[in-house]
Amino acid sequence: MSIYPKPKKAPENNRQNSNDWRLFLRLLPYARRSGKLLALSMFLLVPIGVANSVQPLLIGQAVSLIRQEPGVYEFLKNRSLIEGLNIIQGLFLVTIIIKLALTGYQGYLVQKLGQRITAAIRVDLFHHVTSLAVNFFERTPIGKLITRLINDVESLGDVFATGAVGIFSDLFSMLVIIGFMFSIQWQIALLLISVLLPIAWLIIYFQKQYRKANYKSREELSRINSQLQENIVGIDVVQLFRRENFNSELFRNTNKKYIKELDTSIWYDSAVSATLEWVGLIAIAGVLWAGGLLLLEDNLTFGILSAFVLYAQRLFIPLQNFAEKFTTIQSGFTAIERVNGVLDEPIEIRDKANPRFSILDNKFGYIDEIINGLETQNFTQTPELGEIKFENVWFAYKDDDYVIKDLDFTIHPGEKIALVGPTGAGKSSVIRLLCRLYEPTQGRILIDGVDIREIAQAELRRYMAVILQEAFLFAGDVKSNITLGDSYSWEEIEQAAEKTNVADFINQLPQGYDTELRARGTNISSGQKQLLAFARAAIRNPQILILDEATANLDVGTEALVQQALNQLLTRRTAIIIAHRLSTIRNVDRIFVLKRGELIEQGSHEQLIAEGGFYSTLHNLQMLGI
Numbered sequence: 158m159s160i161y162p163k164p165k166k167a168p169e170n171n172r173q174n175s176n177d178w179r180l181f182l183r184l185l186p187y188a189r190r191s192g193k194l195l196a197l198s199m200f201l202l203v204p205i206g207v208a209n210s211v212q213p214l215l216i217g218q219a220v221s222l223i224r225q226e227p228g229v230y231e232f233l234k235n236r237s238l239i240e241g242l243n244i245i246q247g248l249f250l251v252t253i254i255i256k257l258a259l260t261g262y263q264g265y266l267v268q269k270l271g272q273r274i275t276a277a278i279r280v281d282l283f284h285h286v287t288s289l290a291v292n293f294f295e296r297t298p299i300g301k302l303i304t305r306l307i308n309d310v311e312s313l314g315d316v317f318a319t320g321a322v323g324i325f326s327d328l329f330s331m332l333v334i335i336g337f338m339f340s341i342q343w344q345i346a347l348l349l350i351s352v353l354l355p356i357a358w359l360i361i362y363f364q365k366q367y368r369k370a371n372y373k374s375r376e377e378l379s380r381i382n383s384q385l386q387e388n389i390v391g392i393d394v395v396q397l398f399r400r401e402n403f404n405s406e407l408f409r410n411t412n413k414k415y416i417k418e419l420d421t422s423i424w425y426d427s428a429v430s431a432t433l434e435w436v437g438l439i440a441i442a443g444v445l446w447a448g449g450l451l452l453l454e455d456n457l458t459f460g461i462l463s464a465f466v467l468y469a470q471r472l473f474i475p476l477q478n479f480a481e482k483f484t485t486i487q488s489g490f491t492a493i494e495r496v497n498g499v500l501d502e503p504i505e506i507r508d509k510a511n512p513r514f515s516i517l518d519n520k521f522g523y524i525d526e527i528i529n530g531l532e533t534q535n536f537t538q539t540p541e542l543g544e545i546k547f548e549n550v551w552f553a554y555k556d557d558d559y560v561i562k563d564l565d566f567t568i569h570p571g572e573k574i575a576l577v578g579p580t581g582a583g584k585s586s587v588i589r590l591l592c593r594l595y596e597p598t599q600g601r602i603l604i605d606g607v608d609i610r611e612i613a614q615a616e617l618r619r620y621m622a623v624i625l626q627e628a629f630l631f632a633g634d635v636k637s638n639i640t641l642g643d644s645y646s647w648e649e650i651e652q653a654a655e656k657t658n659v660a661d662f663i664n665q666l667p668q669g670y671d672t673e674l675r676a677r678g679t680n681i682s683s684g685q686k687q688l689l690a691f692a693r694a695a696i697r698n699p700q701i702l703i704l705d706e707a708t709a710n711l712d713v714g715t716e717a718l719v720q721q722a723l724n725q726l727l728t729r730r731t732a733i734i735i736a737h738r739l740s741t742i743r744n745v746d747r748i749f750v751l752k753r754g755e756l757i758e759q760g761s762h763e764q765l766i767a768e769g770g771f772y773s774t775l776h777n778l779q780m781l782g783i
């Protein structure tokens with residue numbers, strides 16, 4: 158039975174029907190990290206909302222005062238008209254100042270909060286994604302991941318940056334306005350609410366439709382990004398095989414689908430704006446009609462009617478604002494949904510909470526001590542560490558399709574082993590299992606007697622160095638490509654370069670160790686990249702060295718240099734070497750021959766040739782140059 162969960166669908170297919178509130182709550186832990194900012198920005202909504210709602214009331218009072226109607230406030234009665242109007246003007250000015258000063262400040266606080274939230278989400282996403290097992294990256298195209306990390310987080314940021322979260326202050330204003338309206342004249346207030354409710358329902362409906370369309374358009378955008386990324390990474394093949402037109406056609410089709418989904422979402426967006434536009438006008442007409450009737454019956458003053466006309470207008474302003482920010486807010490919700498899809502992706506390969514063992518403190522204590530120990534050791538002795546043991550290991554990438562079948566062997570400390578076999582035999586899979594990029598379906602792998610599941614991944618991967626066929630270089634200088642962020646002294650960097658015969662090449666570069674390399678090292682040759690990868694391994698002083706076709710890309714001259722470096726690097730270390738060219742592995746201690754995931758032969762070159770089995774046939778074919 159596989160220990161892996163059944164292969165999951167890509168996150169976007171895994172979409173849950175989470176409602177907006179639940180999605181919104183997912184942001185709370187992030188908002189809580191900036192608790193004070195959140196509290197202050199929410200608190201400021203109160204004075205802003207009150208100032209906003211008092212203004213129509215003051216205008217109503219001014220009209221009543223001029224017309225000498227009943228209903229004028231006590232403090233305005235028994236004053237001259239001009240005195241009363243001056244007081245109202247003064248109060249009006251105060252509300253304007255409160256609104257202007259606090260709205261700007263509140264907006265600034267909310268944007269700051271938003272930027273902090275999105276920055277924290279971006280960092281969490283990056284950390285989570287880089288902790289996921291290789292398995293996840295094999296089923297998720299890079300373009301899709303980039304869309305999540307960049308475009309979706311950006312959309313979330315837009316909700317704050319464009320002031321779309323101002324919707325909360327708008328909603329708060331609406332509640333205060335409703336309160337004021339009912340306190341003045343409940344019948345007209347009720348009329349306005351009866352218009353508001355169906356409209357709110359209609360908007361919720363449009364919003365749901367928009368969300369669906371927006372989600373689909375985001376998926377198409379992910380596809381566009383994936384295609385773009387694939388074409389850029391494979392530009393050599395695209396151009397060499399004249400696939401430009403074919404790929405352009407594929408891209409055009411994906412783009413067409415994206416535009417189609419985008420059109421649907423734009424339609425719902427426009428529908429919301431249009432609805433709110435005419436509803437606002439209808440509300441004012443309704444107030445004038447009902448207010449006019451009440452006025453004729455002397456049940457309403459002009460002052461209150463004017464206040465209500467303004468309230469009708471203001472009541473719909475938050476909804477109109479909502480319509481304007483509708484696209485941004487909905488895209489924000491879609492973004493939270495998609496970002497959560499990645500954050501909810503389980504980390505399949507985890508360190509145990511308290512790793513029971515440390516391969517490093519088995520004998521020597523901490524890693525620095527082991528490295529010192531390694532450097533002062535007598536290189537003629539057999540090392541004590543670096544034993545690798547596979548105990549009845551079975552492994553399948555999916556279901557029961559085993560690519561490794563019952564591997565059971567021990568590699569002794571300091572032993573050099575070559576893994577050979579036809580393509581697809583499972584050689585690289587053995588290495589991936591040993592590095593714990595995947596976990597065996599059955600069986601155990603032990604290093605120095607400790608199950609690798611008991612060892613912290615960082616420690617395990619520091620204990621061994623893997624050199625692949627294609628060295629991957631990061632944008633940065635030569636030096637940082639050797640240290641990879643760990644702290645090493647200048648002497649150590651130079652020594653590692655000397656040991657691996659790459660020092661001469663580095664010294665010829667315009668700025669030596671400080672020469673900037675482009676991303677993926679496009680400004681140096683494959684052989685030079687590979688030499689740097691050797692220096693990277695040498696500086697780490699690993700106990701186990703793994704070479705996966707590491708010299709396959711080198712020309713004869715560079716290979717001789719590398720071979721010399723390798724001989725030095727391999728001394729007193731356990732090594733596993735994968736090579737298709739059998740001539741390069743003749744001197745290893747033992748050769749393991751893999752075929753369809755099974756270990757079918759093992760022994761020294763001479764023994765295997767003498768046995769006349771599969772290895773011998775492979776060797777003879779290579780000798781004949783077939």
Ligand SMILES: Nc1ncnc2c1ncn2[C@@H]1O[C@H](COP(=O)(O)OP(=O)(O)OP(=O)(O)O)[C@@H](O)[C@H]1O
Pocket residue numbers: 295554555560578579580581582583584585586587
């Ligand atoms: N990520 C993967 N998902 C599913 N199957 C895989 C995956 N990687 C490899 N395989 C399959 O596992 C088998 C062993 O592959 P592996 O890469 O270990 O072979 P290999 O001996 O290293 O081959 P080569 O010499 O060509 O590098 C192959 O049948 C391959 O198709």
